[in-house]
Amino acid sequence: MKPLVYIARELPEEAAEFLEQHCECRYWQGPGDITDAKLAEEVGEAEGLLVTGTPIHEKVLAAGPNLRVVANLSAGYNNLDLQALKERRIVATHTPYVLDDTVADLAMALLLASARRVPELDRLVKAGQWKKGMDAELYGLDVHHKRLGIIGMGRIGEVVARRASLGFEMDVAYYNRRRKPEAEERLGLTYCGLEELLSTSDFVLLLTPLTPETRHLMDEAQFKLMKQNAVFINVSRGETVREEALVKALEEKWIAGAGLDVYEQEPVSPDHPLLRMDHVVTLPHIGSATAETRINMAMSAAKNLVNALTGQSPLDIVPELRPYFL
Numbered sequence: 548m549k550p551l552v553y554i555a556r557e558l559p560e561e562a563a564e565f566l567e568q569h570c571e572c573r574y575w576q577g578p579g580d581i582t583d584a585k586l587a588e589e590v591g592e593a594e595g596l597l598v599t600g601t602p603i604h605e606k607v608l609a610a611g612p613n614l615r616v617v618a619n620l621s622a623g624y625n626n627l628d629l630q631a632l633k634e635r636r637i638v639a640t641h642t643p644y645v646l647d648d649t650v651a652d653l654a655m656a657l658l659l660a661s662a663r664r665v666p667e668l669d670r671l672v673k674a675g676q677w678k679k680g681m682d683a684e685l686y687g688l689d690v691h692h693k694r695l696g697i698i699g700m701g702r703i704g705e706v707v708a709r710r711a712s713l714g715f716e717m718d719v720a721y722y723n724r725r726r727k728p729e730a731e732e733r734l735g736l737t738y739c740g741l742e743e744l745l746s747t748s749d750f751v752l753l754l755t756p757l758t759p760e761t762r763h764l765m766d767e768a769q770f771k772l773m774k775q776n777a778v779f780i781n782v783s784r785g786e787t788v789r790e791e792a793l794v795k796a797l798e799e800k801w802i803a804g805a806g807l808d809v810y811e812q813e814p815v816s817p818d819h820p821l822l823r824m825d826h827v828v829t830l831p832h833i834g835s836a837t838a839e840t841r842i843n844m845a846m847s848a849a850k851n852l853v854n855a856l857t858g859q860s861p862l863d864i865v866p867e868l869r870p871y872f873l
């Protein structure tokens with residue numbers, strides 16, 4: 548008999564077909580995105596769950612007595628209560644590596660768009676406001692040969708660093724939980740403390756996971772350290788930044804601008820002050836959202852789910868749970 552799995556989101560055809568071959572699949576039918584409360588109602592006898600971002604905590608796990616695996620269709624897994632999973636001996640997986648290039652491209656796109664004011668000037672042209680001779684107040688900032696400070700030099704951080712260093716000849720500095728001498732050598736990176744990184748970088752890119760240590764890592768004190776002509780880019784999770792502090796930093800011109808893919812509340816409220824600022828580029832959490840990469844991520848999550856249910860070791864067990872399942 549095939550194991551029963553509950554799929555809490557839409558999947559590309561390839562991944563759905565693969566899962567159907569190996570599992571009996573039940574799907575969330577909507578409306579809208581599933582909530583943790585709804586998931587607790589739906590899980591029933593399922594042995595496996597496939598989710599993106601839905602909070603998975605004790606109440607959800609307790610509602611599914613047969614659960615053996617939670618496959619998270621994303622690289623970040625801050626939606627998972629790891630302690631509850633560990634106590635119930637339920638393995639959890641994520642989808643690293645397959646999205647690194649795509650997310651790094653998006654980080655560079657945000658950096659370039661913010662520095663060269665691409666969305667703002669696009670709006671100006673389309674509004675028929677292009678006058679001959681460009682006002683100096685619309686000039687942007689150079690990217691090439693500037694200093695990029697990356698906070699969180701992991702898989703994606705390294706791919707961004709390669710683009711910035713080799714492509715744009717930027718001077719790349721980084722701050723990380725641990726130093727990476729091999730990457731320093733290969734990519735010409737400079738390691739520095741957080742304060743030094745913030746006070747010397749022209750662009751600051753946040754790329755850490757969301758954890759209790761990184762929650763509100765960027766607060767008033769950190770924005771105050773940044774240079775007045777520096778730009779802040781966030782591609783990690785919204786809650787790594789105290790948004791109120793970012794708004795203040797932008798309103799009071801402690802920094803020159805920001806490029807954001809993620810927010811404390813998603814979708815961000817339409818009346819959020821950040822959306823009224825021309826010097827802020829806002830994207831709707833699309834770091835990995837290309838057709839090709841979303842298929843690869845879905846296949847990765849599906850294979851992890853099937854492996855776990857058929858007694859093979861899943862490839863991408865979240866690091867904190869590996870010691871208990873490998």
Ligand SMILES: NC(=O)C1=CN([C@@H]2O[C@H](COP(=O)(O)OP(=O)(O)OC[C@H]3O[C@@H](n4cnc5c(N)ncnc54)[C@H](O)[C@@H]3O)[C@@H](O)[C@H]2O)C=CC1
Nearest residue numbers: 622623699700701702703723724755756760782783834835
């Ligand atoms: N905007 C988007 O669509 C996407 C966002 N992400 C976010 O990016 C994050 C990073 O992804 P990866 O590079 O794959 O993860 P990773 O685990 O390879 O890298 C994270 C790095 O952050 C460092 N780090 C962790 N805590 C830290 C701390 N307190 N201080 C300094 N450094 C710390 C780690 O040592 C590691 O080097 C994900 O956890 C996710 O939240 C990932 C993919 C897409």
Ligand SMILES: O=C(O)C(=O)CO
Nearest residue numbers: 620621622623834835
């Ligand atoms: O993978 C992730 O962590 C995302 O945020 C979406 O791709």
